[in-house]
Amino acid sequence: xxxxxxxxxxxxxxxxxxxxxxxxxxxxxxxxxxxxxxxxxxxxxxxxxxxxxxxxxxxxxxxxxxxxxxxxxxxxxxxxxxxxxxxxxxxxxxxxxxxxxxxxxxxxxxxxxxxxxxxxxxxxxxxxxxxxxxxxxxxxxxxxxxxxxxxxxxxxxxxxxxxxxxxxxxxxxxxxxxxxxxxxxxxxxxxxxxxxxxxxxxxxxxxxxxxxxxxxxxxxxxxxxxxxxxxxxxxxxxxxxxxxxxxxxxxxxxxxxxxxxxxxxxxxxxxxxxxxxxxxxxxxxxxxxxxxxxxxxxxxxxxxxxxxxxxxxxxxxxxxxxxxxxxxxxxxxxxxxxxxxxxxxxxxxxxxxxxxxxxxxxxxxxxxxxx
Numbered sequence: 001x002x003x004x005x006x007x008x009x010x011x012x013x014x015x016x017x018x019x020x021x022x023x024x025x026x027x028x029x030x031x032x033x034x035x036x037x038x039x040x041x042x043x044x045x046x047x048x049x050x051x052x053x054x055x056x057x058x059x060x061x062x063x064x065x066x067x068x069x070x071x072x073x074x075x076x077x078x079x080x081x082x083x084x085x086x087x088x089x090x091x092x093x094x095x096x097x098x099x100x101x102x103x104x105x106x107x108x109x110x111x112x113x114x115x116x117x118x119x120x121x122x123x124x125x126x127x128x129x130x131x132x133x134x135x136x137x138x139x140x141x142x143x144x145x146x147x148x149x150x151x152x153x154x155x156x157x158x159x160x161x162x163x164x165x166x167x168x169x170x171x172x173x174x175x176x177x178x179x180x181x182x183x184x185x186x187x188x189x190x191x192x193x194x195x196x197x198x199x200x201x202x203x204x205x206x207x208x209x210x211x212x213x214x215x216x217x218x219x220x221x222x223x224x225x226x227x228x229x230x231x232x233x234x235x236x237x238x239x240x241x242x243x244x245x246x247x248x249x250x251x252x253x254x255x256x257x258x259x260x261x262x263x264x265x266x267x268x269x270x271x272x273x274x275x276x277x278x279x280x281x282x283x284x285x286x287x288x289x290x291x292x293x294x295x296x297x298x299x300x301x302x303x304x305x306x307x308x309x310x311x312x313x314x315x316x317x318x319x320x321x322x323x324x325x326x327x328x329x330x331x332x333x334x335x336x337x338x339x340x341x342x343x344x345x346x347x348x349x350x351x352x353x354x355x356x357x358x359x360x361x362x363x364x365x366x367x368x369x370x371x
Contacts, residue, residue: 006034007032008034009024009034010037010041012060016056020035028120028121039067043071052120053080054081055080057082058086064084068095068099068100079120079124147246150227150247151167152166152186155242160187161187163182163184163189165182174221176189190219191219192219206245209241210233211231212230226251228247275292275365275366277363279305279362280362281359283359285310286309294365310324324360327350332348333347333348342368344366344367349361
């Protein structure tokens with residue numbers, strides 16, 4: 001049950017052992033208390049849902065301090081409260097040295113159980129919070145060490161972002177092992193001189209608490225590469241800022257984008273200066289592209305046919321319909337056609353995705369002058 005605190009209460013006096021569960025559970029609904037009368041029985045219960053051990057000190061066979069040592073050997077961080085009627089400064093000192101969570105002396109009234117219940121609840125709440133924090137820290141450590149992106153933990157010293165920690169991907173990407181990178185300026189390690197102003201601008205944004213997400217060029221072990229930079233500030237403010245910066249390599253995507261732009265520009269130049277029509281239509285025969293200088297000679301404007309069906313536009317030309325159907329069936333077609341009093345050499349090339357024809361691209365070259 002979520003929130004329940006399991007307690008083992010150890011006391012060789014049957015009266016206290018029988019009374020404790022009722023009084024403690026009466027003080028706190030969250031407490032579920034089981035009483036045992038010996039250290040051995042208490043140790044047997046540690047395999048269950050136990051969040052705290054409360055033990056008397058003076059017991060035959062194994063006393064409370066000896067039990068504390070045994071519990072610490074099995075469960076080093078489990079809350080352990082020594083609750084005894086025979087306390088002394090010497091026993092308290094020994095208990096503290098042995099790692100007791102709290103030390104309380106028994107009194108003659110039932111009010112003492114309110115204090116004990118509060119001590120149990122506080123000790124377990126703190127223990128659970130620490131355990132949750134350690135689990136989260138371990139989880140983050142695994143993510144940090146195994147992240148596919150380069151990550152650096154930084155802390156500003158004045159205007160300079162100083163590296164405090166880097167992950168293995170950072171070391172591999174930028175060519176610095178952890179020892180060489182730590183305590184150095186992040187900018188001096190990765191920012192090319194030509195981009196120094198950009199780096200300082202990013203630093204100002206990060207120091208103000210911004211979560212920066214931008215594309216940058218950085219110096220790596222393999223030369224200049226393109227990255228998407230993301231900053232995650234932990235403690236924004238005027239001084240002492242710290243956080244993480246994540247570098248996701250987008251060089252290949254950027255190169256492909258640049259190549260596509262170059263190809264598109266070259267294609268536009270070609271289509272504007274050569275008597276050709278470039279076209280594409282999908283699996284249903286609907287035009288998705290229609291460009292080229294030669295369109296003017298057959299009465300079309302660039303893009304005018306986009307959205308129209310090839311089967312509707314050329315329903316009076318069965319030979320063109322046949323060419324399109326053959327191409328959609330997966331055949332590469334080359335034919336000579338007459339359109340608008342002009343003669344064209346036409347090519348139809350099927351487009352495939354996972355083996356299926358999803359459309360056709362092609363071009364028609366005006367060869368009228370060569371006939």
